[in-house]
Amino acid sequence: MKKTFFYNFFPTKAEEEEAAKAGSSGVNLPVRREVIEIRDFYPPPEPDPANPWRIKKVVNNTDVLTGKLVLMHNDVFEHIFRFWSLEICNQVVNGNKVYVAVWDLTPEGGPVQYQNESIYFGKGPRETYILGWLDVVRNDRVRPRDEVGLYWDQKSGTFHMKILRRAV
Numbered sequence: 231m232k233k234t235f236f237y238n239f240f241p242t243k244a245e246e247e248e249a250a251k252a253g254s255s256g257v258n259l260p261v262r263r264e265v266i267e268i269r270d271f272y273p274p275p276e277p278d279p280a281n282p283w284r285i286k287k288v289v290n291n292t293d294v295l296t297g298k299l300v301l302m303h304n305d306v307f308e309h310i311f312r313f314w315s316l317e318i319c320n321q322v323v324n325g326n327k328v329y330v331a332v333w334d335l336t337p338e339g340g341p342v343q344y345q346n347e348s349i350y351f352g353k354g355p356r357e358t359y360i361l362g363w364l365d366v367v368r369n370d371r372v373r374p375r376d377e378v379g380l381y382w383d384q385k386s387g388t389f390h391m392k393i394l395r396r397a398v
């Protein structure tokens with residue numbers, strides 16, 4: 231199912247009563263936001279086996295130095311959260327890390343799996359999300375301006391990534 235944010239602008243009765251006791255007009259009550267599932271009118275496109283990379287990103291200096299690949303909101307909701315459970319999506323949106331596995335398909339000797347405390351998915355600043363990939367950066371020698379392809383594999387429940395183009 232597709233995920234989206236639901237904004238609740240209406241305070242609960244308890245919040246209204248608390249604001250009345252405090253003497254405020256209730257104008258500054260918080261707006262609550264949560265992830266909900268909606269009907270998926272347009273199912274995700276079938277993956278192309280020759281080019282499965284749903285998210286493509288040119289890596290910058292910050293991604294390499296911090297070991298955190300910053301992903302945009304729309305990419306995450308469309309290509310990752312769509313396949314995750316509602317509970318896991320809410321954990322990430324609320325600021326918790328979810329530990330994941332990443333298969334690096336770049337090496338010529340065969341795929342390499344990374345799964346430890348430095349490989350995680352979490353919330354980043356200003357409506358972005360982060361894939362912790364420190365071990366991938368170190369072992370694969372990822373450099374700024376490399377183009378990386380990434381997708382969530384539903385069958386294995388892991389991320390698959392590959393360096394599509396090396397920086398010159």
